[in-house]
Amino acid sequence: MKRLLLFLPLAIFILMGAFFLRGLELDPSARESALIGQPLPDFRLPTLENPQRYISKADLQGQVVLLNVWGSWCPSCYQEHPSLLKAAHEYQIPVIGLNYKDEEAAAKVYLQKQGNPYAFNLVEREGERKLAFDLGVYGAPETFIVDAQGVVRYHLAGVLTDAILQQEILPKVRQWQN
Amino acid sequence: MAKLILSLWIALGGLLTINSYAAIEVYQFQAPAGEKRFQVLAEELRCPKCQNQNIAGSDSPIAKDMREELVALLNQGYTDQQIIDAMVQRFGDYVTYTPPVRPSTWLLWYLPFVLLAIGGLVILGLAYQQKRKRQQALPIESDAERQARLQQLLHSKEPNS
The missing domain is CATH 1.20.5 (Single alpha-helices involved in coiled-coils or other helix-helix interfaces)
Structure with a gap:
């Protein structure tokens, strides 16, 4: 019994080691959005395509959409852009852009050069705290799935890859479409 | 012995340094207590983009947005708890350094x-x-x-x- 007790520090060490080893593999920036299961916040924003045209929450309802937060200033947005094009064109998922802290001219050049997966783009300029802030967006890119009733069902902070699109987003979208 | 005590004091001093403010911004407060409350809350709220910085000490755009929102809510007469609740509602428990006690x-x-x-x-x-x-x-x-x-x-x- 006494002898076994001598192994206690080793046991504690192994336990803590396992705990910290797991911590190394966790992504500290990955965390669930507080908005999951919550209705999309109310908003009224102009579009990049037509600054006179205002879109509000009711205009999005009735279909499952991907809401993608992007800016031409954001390097990771260039990286995920092909996957967004794929989502829109190959899988026919309606993708709505939220052009975040960007400049109008730069955003338009971005879409011309990279291709345009977006049905339309909501615009939230630097200094505004509207939809993006209410959604808890803290950078770009971020992607949400919003169901037909306007409830947020999924959130991704960071780059959307083909693998994430096929393994996570597509099944979720199909699930909420039915 | 004296050396040990001295080095302990130095180590303690290192722990107790006061956060410096990264951003120099001018905010208008309607109530005179507003600035004090702003400083307390800005220390208390954690920047969602950064790994371990409060919004007082962060230069990231979201921290700036949150400081501005904090001022706006203070000026609208929100209580401290209401402000924290409003931030948690958007950014989750992550955003506060004292998360609520629940199972x-x-x-x-x-x-x-x-x-x-x-x-x-x-x-x-x-x-x-x-x-x-x-x-x-x-x-x-x-x-x-x-x-x-x-x-x-x-x-x-x-x-x-």
């Missing part, structure tokens, strides 16, 4: 006290054991017995050793 955070809040109690019990147990050992090691002897033992020790000892 999922019990481990976080109470584990240190549980560990302290276990440590205390272990120390008490060890002390009790030591005490009993010491008592067992020194059985009470009569003077005659002691005298006999002493003589035995003295005689068994070789000279000049």
